[in-house]
Amino acid sequence: xxxxxxxxxxxxxxxxxxxxxxxxxxxxxxxxxxxxxxxxxxxxxxxxxxxxxxxxxxxxxxxxxxxxxxxxxxxxxxxxxxxxxxxxxxxxxxxxxxxxxxxxxxxxxxxxxxxxxxxxxxxxxxxxxxxxxxxxxxxxxxxxxxxxxxxxxxxxxxxxxxxxxxxxxxxxxxxxxxxxxxxxxxxxxxxxxxxxxxxxxxxxxxx
Amino acid sequence: xxxxxxxxxxxxxxxxxxxxxxxxxxxxxxxxxxxxxxxxxxxxxxxxxxxxxxxxxxxxxxxxxxxxxxxxxxxxxxxxxxxxxxxxxxxxxxxxxxxxxxxxxxxxxxxxxxxxxxxxxxxxxxxxxxxxxxxxxxxxxxxxxxxxxxxxxxxxxxxxxxxxxxxxxxxxxxxxxxxxxxxxxxxxxxxxxxxxxxxxxxxxxxxxxxxxxxxxxxxxxxxxxxxxxxxxxxxxxxxxxxxxxxxxxxxxxxxxxxxxxxxxxxxxxxxxxxxxxxxxxxxxxxxxxxxxxxxxxxxxxxxxxxxxxxxxxxxxxxxxxxxxxxxxxxxxxxxxxxxxxxxxxxxxxxxxxxxxxxxxxxxxxxxxxxxxxxxxxxxxxxxxxxxxxxxxxxxxxxxxxxxxxxxxxxxxxxxxxxxxxxxxxxxxxxxxxxxxxxxxxxxxxxxxxxxxxxxxxxxxxxxxxxxxxxxxxxxxxxxxxxxxxxxxxxxxxxxxxxxxxxxxxxxxxxxxxxxxxxxxxxxxxxxxxxxxxxxxxxxxxxxxxxxxxxxxxxxxxxxxxxxxxxxxxxxxxxxxxxxxxxxxxxxxxxxxxxxxxxxxxxxxxxxxxxxxxxxx
Numbered sequence: 001x002x003x004x005x006x007x008x009x010x011x012x013x014x015x016x017x018x019x020x021x022x023x024x025x026x027x028x029x030x031x032x033x034x035x036x037x038x039x040x041x042x043x044x045x046x047x048x049x050x051x052x053x054x055x056x057x058x059x060x061x062x063x064x065x066x067x068x069x070x071x072x073x074x075x076x077x078x079x080x081x082x083x084x085x086x087x088x089x090x091x092x093x094x095x096x097x098x099x100x101x102x103x104x105x106x107x108x109x110x111x112x113x114x115x116x117x118x119x120x121x122x123x124x125x126x127x128x129x130x131x132x133x134x135x136x137x138x139x140x141x142x143x144x145x146x147x148x149x150x151x152x153x154x155x156x157x158x159x160x161x162x163x164x165x166x167x168x169x170x171x172x173x174x175x176x177x178x179x180x181x182x183x184x185x186x187x188x189x190x191x192x193x194x195x196x197x198x199x200x201x202x203x204x205x206x207x
Numbered sequence: 208x209x210x211x212x213x214x215x216x217x218x219x220x221x222x223x224x225x226x227x228x229x230x231x232x233x234x235x236x237x238x239x240x241x242x243x244x245x246x247x248x249x250x251x252x253x254x255x256x257x258x259x260x261x262x263x264x265x266x267x268x269x270x271x272x273x274x275x276x277x278x279x280x281x282x283x284x285x286x287x288x289x290x291x292x293x294x295x296x297x298x299x300x301x302x303x304x305x306x307x308x309x310x311x312x313x314x315x316x317x318x319x320x321x322x323x324x325x326x327x328x329x330x331x332x333x334x335x336x337x338x339x340x341x342x343x344x345x346x347x348x349x350x351x352x353x354x355x356x357x358x359x360x361x362x363x364x365x366x367x368x369x370x371x372x373x374x375x376x377x378x379x380x381x382x383x384x385x386x387x388x389x390x391x392x393x394x395x396x397x398x399x400x401x402x403x404x405x406x407x408x409x410x411x412x413x414x415x416x417x418x419x420x421x422x423x424x425x426x427x428x429x430x431x432x433x434x435x436x437x438x439x440x441x442x443x444x445x446x447x448x449x450x451x452x453x454x455x456x457x458x459x460x461x462x463x464x465x466x467x468x469x470x471x472x473x474x475x476x477x478x479x480x481x482x483x484x485x486x487x488x489x490x491x492x493x494x495x496x497x498x499x500x501x502x503x504x505x506x507x508x509x510x511x512x513x514x515x516x517x518x519x520x521x522x523x524x525x526x527x528x529x530x531x532x533x534x535x536x537x538x539x540x541x542x543x544x545x546x547x548x549x550x551x552x553x554x555x556x557x558x559x560x561x562x563x564x565x566x567x568x569x570x571x572x573x574x575x576x577x578x579x580x581x582x583x584x585x586x587x588x589x590x591x592x593x594x595x596x597x598x599x600x601x602x603x604x605x606x607x608x609x610x611x612x613x614x615x616x617x618x619x620x621x622x623x624x625x626x627x628x629x630x631x632x633x634x635x636x637x638x639x640x641x642x643x644x645x646x647x648x649x650x651x652x653x654x655x656x657x658x659x660x661x662x663x664x665x666x667x668x669x670x671x672x673x674x675x676x677x678x679x680x681x682x683x684x685x686x687x688x689x690x691x692x693x694x695x696x697x698x699x700x701x702x703x704x705x706x707x708x709x710x711x712x713x714x715x716x717x718x719x720x721x722x723x724x725x726x727x728x729x730x731x732x733x734x735x736x737x738x739x740x741x742x743x744x745x746x747x748x749x750x751x752x753x754x755x756x757x758x759x760x761x762x763x764x765x766x767x768x769x770x771x772x773x774x775x776x777x778x779x780x781x782x783x784x785x786x787x788x789x790x791x792x793x794x795x796x797x798x799x800x801x802x803x804x805x806x807x808x809x810x811x812x813x814x815x816x817x818x819x820x821x822x823x
Contacts, residue, residue: 012226012228013226013228015222016223017458017459020460024458027509027510030510031507031508044542057216057222086230087230196214197214
């Protein structure tokens with residue numbers, strides 16, 4: 001049986017990386033009475049898988065993980081138990097018990113972000129995204145080479161909150177065509193000018 | 208609070224080093240406390256968080272309603288650079304309070320090479336570096352830990368030093384502070400009050416004097432509140448102690464990422480080079496029942512997947528076997544590993560080790576320390592070649608194929624025969640492996656020989672000895688390199704430069720304060736990290752002060768000479784150390800505390816191993 005859990009990640013823990021967050025959840029789950037199902041084999045492990053990794057420094061209202069459990073339990077109790085052990089900043093908000101499920105990662109197709117960008121003239125940011133093409137450079141994982149990518153290919157919809165200097169972007173996401181939200185900040189840095197500070201928040205992950 | 212912290216953290220490596228908020232970290236309202244302490248570990252977060260002492264004291268202070276202890280670590284190089292650019296003062300993890308706003312700034316002195324980081328942290332925190340420059344509004348800078356037993360080289364920078372185990376004395380200091388604060392007295396008056404507490408050393412109340420030939424003459428007491436001798440504090444009954452049950456679980460991987468369960472303090476063995484073996488005497492154990500209770504609570508409070516028994520020599524715990532068995536049967540079904548470091552090579556310990564290390568990926572470690580029986584007798588390392596071979600035979604037949612051997616070079620009386628002994632031991636282990644039928648041993652033999660350089664330490668039997676000089680150590684290392692030629696043997700050595708500086712600081716006196724200051728001024732920090740340590744920087748600073756480093760590191764001292772740390776009483780007497788030194792030079796061994804009391808002086812506390820016989 002799989003417990004599909006939705007959770008939020010706040011300001012206090014936004015610098016905790018993906019793997020560190022995973023480990024935190026595993027340790028917290030072990031502190032509860034949730035009937036976790038361990039893997040077989042030499043080193044039995046909690047079987048947990050996360051949806052789309054969240055970058056370091058990014059907060060979110062909508063994260064998911066799947067946890068293998070022996071049996072379903074009362075949802076309120078499940079959430080209450082887990083929330084009482086989680087460090088401030090993480091909060092589990094929904095749980096659904098499924099007999100079987102496709103991997104979360106494969107289900108993710110789209111995401112929505114709210115990105116606050118501190119620049120002198122926010123109008124220029126709005127103008128930038130009116131262009132037909134916005135090419136940015138992306139470092140390869142080995143950081144040895146950079147390749148050019150077309151940002152527009154990821155963006156499904158975009159809107160702006162001028163007063164708060166926020167970009168709200170609906171993009172493709174997942175293992176195939178994922179948009180790293182930092183790309184938006186990179187594009188502003190490249191075409192508009194220096195970004196004083198920024199804040200990225202994931203509003204939605206569509207599965 | 209620091210308003211642009213969020214912006215800065217986006218630019219640094221591993222920002223969780225600076226954010227706090229981990230599971231079980233202590234949150235308090237600053238308005239409600241009367242004493243606010245910053246516990247500073249002079250190294251980076253992942254090193255500092257692995258230190259048990261900090262966790263014990265953090266918990267101890269924070270159990271008090273009127274006191275708040277927060278954590279501060281040395282910022283990594285990238286963070287420091289930005290902090291300096293943006294003029295951000297070094298701050299605590301919990302409330303992001305700058306160091307200069309605390310009542311106490313407390314450092315733990317775990318290793319000499321961290322001294323420059325102390326100066327750096329004080330400066331980054333806006334605290335005047337020198338004790339003499341601190342005013343009424345500044346925090347009191349305090350220090351404790353193993354290097355506190357000879358903290359003379361850093362007396363210019365600290366206001367008070369705490370000797371021994373901190374669980375009682377630190378609370379007495381807090382009481383004293385709260386009383387002092389309510390009485391509106393001066394800074395000087397606080398230091399006089401605190402100097403009267405047992406175990407507290409206020410360096411400024413003493414003056415160092417020297418003989419005409421430049422040797423140390425003694426410390427002269429210049430304030431009547433100060434004591435003639437400062438005696439270290441110990442806790443008589445460890446079972447009465449609180450333990451950090453709310454164990455902080457860091458987000459990031461730290462060096463020792465597990466629950467540490469302290470099973471006893473002290474060591475019965477008396478290896479003559481080992482400072483810990485003398486300064487933590489007498490051995491005192493926690494009861495098996497107390498440890499079982501703590502283990503359950505710690506696992507329940509953390510969700511950790513591993514628990515490690517912590518002590519100087521785990522198998523010397525009298526109830527070791529039953530304790531380990533009980534913990535294994537409790538935790539194995541819950542997929543929690545038991546880790547057993549510092550075991551001896553007796554058969555029960557070996558059998559347990561085999562049981563807990565199911566996947567024998569990590570190596571099997573033995574520390575003979577010296578290559579021949581003669582030299583092992585000199586240092587009183589009670590380990591025979593037969594013990595080593597028996598342990599290796601067991602390891603090979605139990606699935607290990609990597610053996611790690613730790614030796615010291617430059618030990619007193621060492622000759623090239625002793626180095627040949629190291630080579631012999633390694634070769635014999637290789638032969639032993641090939642003598643075992645293939646079907647009965649694991650594949651892929653590696654014998655790793657690591658040598659470190661002997662550093663004479665205060666309060667050891669070898670404190671009067673000199674260190675080999677730098678060239679001699681190099682020569683010995685080259686010799687070993689040329690002799691350890693078997694394909695299965697790997698040789699690792701430590702560059703001797705760090706050990707030379709360590710020896711200077713370990714046996715140093717107050718004249719070194721200026722040297723440390725200058726090294727720091729010239730950019731010295733993170734000296735325990737190879738990539739930042741500069742031997743030249745230290746040598747230059749010593750030269751500028753007209754100090755011959757050989758005086759501290761290489762010179763063989765006469766036992767009549769006055770020692771710079773003689774005003775500290777660690778219970779083990781100077782006469783005892785002298786007799787151990789003499790026995791050492793004659794190659795005579797001393798039995799361990801359980802076989803026979805050798806009268807070191809620690810029995811004066813009326814507790815621990817010295818009285819075990821009377822228990823029954």
